[in-house]
Amino acid sequence: MGMDLSYLEALMGGVAAEPTTSESAGGVWVVGVEGRLDDGLLRLVGKARVLADALGAYVYLLTNGSDREAAESTIRAGADQVLLAQGSPTLTDLVSFFEPRQPEVILFPRTRVGRILGAGLAQRLDGGLCGHAADLEVDPIYRRIVAHQPVLDDAARQRMTILAAPAMAIVDTAALPAAFNEPWRSGAVADAGADWVPAAEPRPITWPQPAVTLANAAVVVAGGRGLKTVEGFALARQLAQALGGVAGGDLTALDAGWIAEEELIGLTGARIAPKLLLALGLDGDTSLFMSIQDAGLIVAVQPDPAAPIVAAADYNIHADPADFARALLERLSRA
Amino acid sequence: MRIVVCMKQVYDPATTRISRSREEFDLRGAVKITNTPDKHALEAALRLRAAVGGEVIALSLGDAEADDVCREAIAMGADRALLISGPEVIGVTGRAVARALTAGVRYLDAVDLVLTGQVGLTDGTGSLAPRLAAELGWEVCLDAVRLAPMTDGQIEVTVACSPGVGEIVCLALPAVISVATGSERPRYAHPARIANAWAPGLVEVCSCTRLGLDAAALTADVEVGGLILPPERTRGQTIVGPTETAADELVGLLRTKRIL
Numbered sequence: 001m002g003m004d005l006s007y008l009e010a011l012m013g014g015v016a017a018e019p020t021t022s023e024s025a026g027g028v029w030v031v032g033v034e035g036r037l038d039d040g041l042l043r044l045v046g047k048a049r050v051l052a053d054a055l056g057a058y059v060y061l062l063t064n065g066s067d068r069e070a071a072e073s074t075i076r077a078g079a080d081q082v083l084l085a086q087g088s089p090t091l092t093d094l095v096s097f098f099e100p101r102q103p104e105v106i107l108f109p110r111t112r113v114g115r116i117l118g119a120g121l122a123q124r125l126d127g128g129l130c131g132h133a134a135d136l137e138v139d140p141i142y143r144r145i146v147a148h149q150p151v152l153d154d155a156a157r158q159r160m161t162i163l164a165a166p167a168m169a170i171v172d173t174a175a176l177p178a179a180f181n182e183p184w185r186s187g188a189v190a191d192a193g194a195d196w197v198p199a200a201e202p203r204p205i206t207w208p209q210p211a212v213t214l215a216n217a218a219v220v221v222a223g224g225r226g227l228k229t230v231e232g233f234a235l236a237r238q239l240a241q242a243l244g245g246v247a248g249g250d251l252t253a254l255d256a257g258w259i260a261e262e263e264l265i266g267l268t269g270a271r272i273a274p275k276l277l278l279a280l281g282l283d284g285d286t287s288l289f290m291s292i293q294d295a296g297l298i299v300a301v302q303p304d305p306a307a308p309i310v311a312a313a314d315y316n317i318h319a320d321p322a323d324f325a326r327a328l329l330e331r332l333s334r335a
Numbered sequence: 336m337r338i339v340v341c342m343k344q345v346y347d348p349a350t351t352r353i354s355r356s357r358e359e360f361d362l363r364g365a366v367k368i369t370n371t372p373d374k375h376a377l378e379a380a381l382r383l384r385a386a387v388g389g390e391v392i393a394l395s396l397g398d399a400e401a402d403d404v405c406r407e408a409i410a411m412g413a414d415r416a417l418l419i420s421g422p423e424v425i426g427v428t429g430r431a432v433a434r435a436l437t438a439g440v441r442y443l444d445a446v447d448l449v450l451t452g453q454v455g456l457t458d459g460t461g462s463l464a465p466r467l468a469a470e471l472g473w474e475v476c477l478d479a480v481r482l483a484p485m486t487d488g489q490i491e492v493t494v495a496c497s498p499g500v501g502e503i504v505c506l507a508l509p510a511v512i513s514v515a516t517g518s519e520r521p522r523y524a525h526p527a528r529i530a531n532a533w534a535p536g537l538v539e540v541c542s543c544t545r546l547g548l549d550a551a552a553l554t555a556d557v558e559v560g561g562l563i564l565p566p567e568r569t570r571g572q573t574i575v576g577p578t579e580t581a582a583d584e585l586v587g588l589l590r591t592k593r594i595l
Contacts, residue, residue: 013594015561033465081488091469104505112477112478112494112496115461115462115477116468117465118462118465119462119464119465119466119469120465120466120468122430122462122466123430123433123465123466123469123470124469126430127556128430128556129429129430129462129556130460130557131429131461131462132460132461132462143579146560147557149458149460150456150564151457151562152351152353152458155353155565156562156563156564156565157354157562158559158560158561158563159559159560159561159562159563160557160558160560161557161593162556163555163556163558164554164557170462174593178507202494202502202503202504203503203504204500204501204502204503205500205501205502205503206500206501207501208499209498209499275594276589276594283393286402297592297594298571298584300571303387310571311570311571312571314571315570315572315573315574315585315588316572316573316574317573317574317581317585318573318575319578319581320578323578324578324581324582327579327581328582328586329579329580329587330582331582331583335595
C-alpha cells in the first residue's frame with residue numbers, strides 16, 4: 001500500500017483530493033457500532049488521528065450511533081469522514097463492508113461488541129490483531145502499527161508489532177488521553193450505504209451484590225491519632241461519604257473508641273486495596289503498612305514530616321488533618 | 336451434548352517477574368500452571384454435563400509440558416483430552432492459535448459447544464472465543480456467568496455487564512462461549528481422579544500436519560517486542576501551601592487521575 005501523498009501535494013501548492021468513500025483504499029478506520037457515540041469513541045478517533053498523521057492517511061469513522069449533528073463532534077475530534085449506518089452489523093456484514101475498502105488500520109473500542117466484532121473481523125480478513133491495546137504508535141521505519149498491550153494486570157506493557165494487514169487493535173479507550181475538540185477541523189458526513197438489521201434487545205437481569213466493605217471499597221478514608229477528637233474523626237466519615245467510599249481507622253483510633261472493631265485497618269483488622277487511600281492524621285506503623293500494600297494512590301495529611309507514613313505516601317500534605325478535612329469537604333460540596 | 340473446553344498453559348503471574356534492566360519477563364523462577372479462567376470454563380462444562388449428559392473434552396495447544404493441563408482437566412472431571420503439539424506450534428500467535436484450535440474442534444467432530452476462559456493470565460487478551468467463532472462460523476457470547484441449556488437446540492446465557500447487572504441472551508447451538516471468572520468456582524480434583532488421570536489412552540496428542548494445517552496457516556500476525564515499564568516508584572511529592580490551596584490542588588489531582 002503506497003503512501004498517501006495528498007498532504008505533500010497540498011504543501012507543494014497543489015490541491016489535496018477530498019477523501020471519497022468507495023474508491024479510496026487504505027485509511028485508518030474506527031468502528032463504533034453500538035448505537036452510541038460516547039467519549040471513549042471520541043478518544044479513539046483522536047488516537048486514530050495521531051496514527052493517520054504519522055502514516056499520511058485519512059481517518060474514517062463507521063458508526064451507527066449518531067445523527068448528522070452529533071457526527072460534527074467526531075470531526076472536531078479528528079475524523080476526516082464519518083459514515084453513518086443504520087442497525088447493528090453482524091460479523092458477515094462488516095466483512096463485506098471492509099473487503100472492498102482495503103483498510104490499512106482498523107480500531108475497535110474494547111467493549112463486548114467491539115471485542116467480538118474486532119477479533120472476528122481480524123480472523124476473517126486475515127489481519128493482525130492486538131486484542132487489548134492501551135496505546136498505539138507507528139514504527140516509522142517499517143510503517144507498521146505497534147500496540148502496547150497491558151500484561152500482568154498492567155504492571156507493564158508489551159510492544160506488539162502488527163505484521164499482517166490490515167493492522168487491527170481492540171483499544172481500551174479509558175487508557176487513552178482526552179479527546180480532541182478542534183473546531184477548525186473539516187470533514188464530511190456521508191451515508192455508509194449499509195442498512196443492517198437492528199440487534200435483538202437482550203433481557204436485563206440484576207442480582208444482589210455484596211455490600212461495600214473496607215476490603216473491596218474503591219476509596220478509603222482512614223483516620224488516626226492526628227484527628228485528635230471524636231468530632232475530628234467524624235470529619236473522616238463525612239469525607240468518606242462525600243467521596244463515595246468507606247471510613248476506617250488504625251489501632252490508635254480503635255483505642256480511642258472512635259471506630260468499631262470491624263473498621264480497623266491493620267494486621268488484626270481489614271486488608272484494603274482501594275484506588276485512593278486518604279490517610280488523615282495516621283502516623284503509620286508496620287501493621288498498617290502491611291495492610292495497605294495494595295492501595296493505589298496514597299494521600300497522607302500529616303503535620304509531622306518525620307512520621308513513617310510520609311515516606312510511604314504518593315502525596316503528602318503538611319497540615320492539620322481536621323482543618324484539611326473541613327477544607328476538602330467544603331470544596332467537594334461546592335463541586 | 337459434546338462440549339469442548341479450550342485450556343492453555345500459562346506462566347503463573349505470581350511467579351513471573353519483570354526485569355527492569357532487560358525490559359522483558361524474567362522467567363527464571365516462573366512456574367507453568369493451567370490458566371485459572373480456563374478452569375472456570377471447565378467447571379461450567381462439567382455442570383452442563385451433569386444437567387444434560389454428554390461428554391466434556393479438554394482441548395489444548397502447546398509443547399509437551401501442556402500435557403499437564405490435559406491431565407489436570409481429566410482429574411477435575413473431563414472425559415478425555417486432545418493436545419495439539421509439535422515443534423510448529425511453539426510461539427504461535429493469536430490468529431494461528433485460533434486456526435489450530437478450530438482444526439482441533441473439527442477433528443473432534445459433532446461438537447455442540449466450545450467454552451473458553453475469559454482471558455489468559457499474564458499476557459492474555461481474551462480474543463480467542465470471537466476468533467474461534469469467526470473461524471467456525473458459529474454464534475458467540477462473551478463473559479458468561481451462567482449457562483442453562485434449553486430443549487430446542489439453544490442455550491440460555493447470563494452475561495455480566497457490570498457488578499450486579501447483566502443480561503440474558505439465547506444462542507443457537509453450536510456456539511462458542513467465554514466463561515467469566517465471576518462464575519462458579521472450579522472444583523478441586525478428587526485425589527483418586529488425579530491418580531487415574533495418567534491412565535493410558537486419555538490424552539490424544541495430535542500434530543498440526545495431521546489436522547491438515549500447513550505452515551502458511553500458522554504464520555505470525557503479530558511480533559512480540561520488549562516491555563514498556565512505568566516509572567519506578569519514587570518518594571512521594573509534597574503538596575505545599577496553606578490548607579485551602581492544598582485542598583484545591585488535591586481535588587484537581589484526583590480529577591486528573593479520574594478518581595473523582
